[in-house]
Amino acid sequence: xxxxxxxxxxxxxxxxxxxxxxxxxxxxxxxxxxxxxxxxxxxxxxxxxxxxxxxxxxxxxxxxxxxxxxxxxxxxxxxxxxxxxxxxxxxxxxxxxxxxxxxxxxxxxxxxxxxxxxxxxxxxxxxxxxxxxxxxxxxxxxxxxxxxxxxxxxxxxxxxxxxxxxxxxxxxxxxxxxxxxxxxxxxxxxxxxxxxxxxxxxxxxxxxxxxxxxxxxxxxxxxxxxxxxxxxxxxxxxxxxxxxxxxxxxxxxxxxxxxxxxxxxxxxxxxxxxxxxxxxxxxxxxxxxxxxx
Ligand SMILES: Cc1cc2nc3c(=O)[nH]c(=O)nc-3n(C[C@H](O)[C@H](O)[C@H](O)COP(=O)(O)OP(=O)(O)OC[C@H]3O[C@@H](n4cnc5c(N)ncnc54)[C@H](O)[C@@H]3O)c2cc1C
Numbered sequence: 567x568x569x570x571x572x573x574x575x576x577x578x579x580x581x582x583x584x585x586x587x588x589x590x591x592x593x594x595x596x597x598x599x600x601x602x603x604x605x606x607x608x609x610x611x612x613x614x615x616x617x618x619x620x621x622x623x624x625x626x627x628x629x630x631x632x633x634x635x636x637x638x639x640x641x642x643x644x645x646x647x648x649x650x651x652x653x654x655x656x657x658x659x660x661x662x663x664x665x666x667x668x669x670x671x672x673x674x675x676x677x678x679x680x681x682x683x684x685x686x687x688x689x690x691x692x693x694x695x696x697x698x699x700x701x702x703x704x705x706x707x708x709x710x711x712x713x714x715x716x717x718x719x720x721x722x723x724x725x726x727x728x729x730x731x732x733x734x735x736x737x738x739x740x741x742x743x744x745x746x747x748x749x750x751x752x753x754x755x756x757x758x759x760x761x762x763x764x765x766x767x768x769x770x771x772x773x774x775x776x777x778x779x780x781x782x783x784x785x786x787x788x789x790x791x792x793x794x795x796x797x798x799x800x801x802x803x804x805x806x807x808x809x810x811x812x813x814x815x816x817x818x819x820x821x822x823x824x825x826x827x828x829x830x831x832x833x834x835x836x837x838x839x840x841x842x843x844x845x846x847x848x849x850x851x852x853x854x855x856x857x858x859x
Contacts, residue, residue: 568603569612577621579705579734586730587707589615593729596620597640598675600668601684625679625734636737639679643667646678646691659694659747659766666690666751679733682715687722688786693766694749696783696791698738706731719790744778745770748849750842751785762786763835765794765818767846769806775853777801780814782843787822787835794821797843806853811844814854818843 574589576582586593591614596602605611619625625638628649635657637646646652646664653661667673667681667690681691682702692715700715704727715736718725727733741747751764764785772778780801782794797817804810822839826832848855 568606569609571613572615573618574615575618575621579622579624579732580707582617582619582622582732583705583707583730585615585617586732589617591615593617595683595732597677597680598642600672600676601680619732630740633740634737635740636735637678638735639677639682639733641678643673643676643678643681643691644670647673655743656741656745656747656768657698659697659749659768660691662749663690663694663751663764663766666749666753678736682718682736683725683727683733685719685721685723685725685790687789688762688764690749690751690764690785692719693764693783693785693791694747695736695738696793697747697766697768697781698741699781700736700738702733703735703737704731705734710734716790721789741768742770744772746850748846750846750849752838752842763822763838763842765839765842765846767850769801769847769850771851772803774805776803776805777851778803782818782846784818784822784825784839787839788825792821792825794818796821805857806847806851807857808855811847811854814847815840815843 574585576585593615594613596616596618625640627638629636643664647661678691681689695715701712702715702718703712720726747768749766752762766783768781770779780798782797783791784794785791797814800817801814819836819839823836
């Protein structure tokens with residue numbers, strides 16, 4: 567059963583921000599409800615007010631604008647998984663991650679904004695967005711701030727959003743066509759897996775077939791997603807080959823070991839990430855499997 571609260575369904579972002587700024591007592595924002603409703607049912611939360619974003623159609627848009635891709639916070643996993651821009655090329659990692667979330671019902675309801683604000687270390691969209699170097703636009707009555715996702719996420723289940731603020735949009739710089747992306751997750755079960763370890767990879771090809779830039783973001787190995795900086799540095803300026811793949815895989819595994827220290831899951835994750843990393847890098851650039859150009 568849900569605890570008692572007053573339910574509000576504002577018709578505009580301005581009205582939602584006004585309610586959050588002016589209602590007395592505790593408030594919670596409702597997007598798809600896939601995290602919030604179970605938490606209310608369990609009695610983990612008992613807000614005085616629930617402010618639903620369901621009427622804010624403007625926050626369901628995906629746009630390409632002035633060199634940025636902008637995704638409204640209410641865009642669902644299903645929409646990300648079928649949006650044409652994300653079906654191939656550099657942004658494919660977003661569709662791949664969205665498609666692996668929960669079951670169809672969760673994908674139809676759950677939103678990108680909710681996944682970010684929920685800030686689970688296993689949140690599946692967080693590694694791809696980290697690799698894409700995403701920023702979040704957070705609005706409050708009379709103002710807004712834009713900050714890197716990496717600074718917005720502060721720990722497991724924690725962000726620096728204030729209760730009167732709404733995450734309106736996430737954006738990231740457009741990538742060149744010579745970039746490719748992939749996402750690989752090793753989960754507990756197939757359909758309702760909560761990610762145990764995941765890797766989002768972006769590989770940008772440079773002249774002569776070298777790796778101009780690699781961005782590798784690991785999920786579920788630290789309180790927030792982390793970049794595998796050693797592997798990124800060793801890939802830069804070199805031609806993909808099976809030998810280089812193994813060097814990168816070893817560096818990624820070291821990053822996981824450094825991050826987990828002596829946690830019980832460390833030996834398993836350190837080994838498991840090797841398969842995840844191989845698959846993600848080969849998907850992003852098949853020359854890691856075959857060499858050649
Ligand atoms: C069965 C099941 C399986 C799942 N499997 C996965 C999985 O495989 N991978 C995965 O990553 N997640 C999974 N989840 C978790 C969940 O679906 C996601 O975290 C989802 O993205 C949350 O989005 P939502 O719109 O439902 O958020 P809500 O539940 O509505 O909100 C979540 C939190 O974010 C806040 N919030 C939401 N939107 C905003 C906003 N725009 N501005 C400010 N605050 C906001 C809410 O107040 C609340 O605190 C699963 C959940 C269930 C129930």
